[in-house]
Amino acid sequence: MRFTFSHAFRGGCVIVDDDGTTGPECLVEFGDGVTVVSEWRRGGDVMDLEIPAHRTAKGARIAARRWRLVRRKDGTWRSERASGEVETP
Secondary structure, eight states, X not given: OEXXXXXXXXXXXXXXXXXXXXXXXXXXXXXXXXXXXXXXXXXXTEEEEEEOOEEXXXXXXXXXXXXXXXEXXXXXEEEEEEEEEOOOO
């Protein structure tokens, strides 16, 4: 899947490529070219995605977060925050 910007945010556009895999891991690419391995679970027109902490191509720190991706009636996917930061051990 691909976020069109350098980071995920509420209402952001997400391009979901259905390659037939069932998870739990997937590659998430951001608009600045950064790619991270994430975990996902899908249930119909909703997908839960856990993105680990990472840095943008310009070096900005992005905290690990859980996102809910929702497919709209027009077929596009948008990101919604599922929860706050993900705790890391």
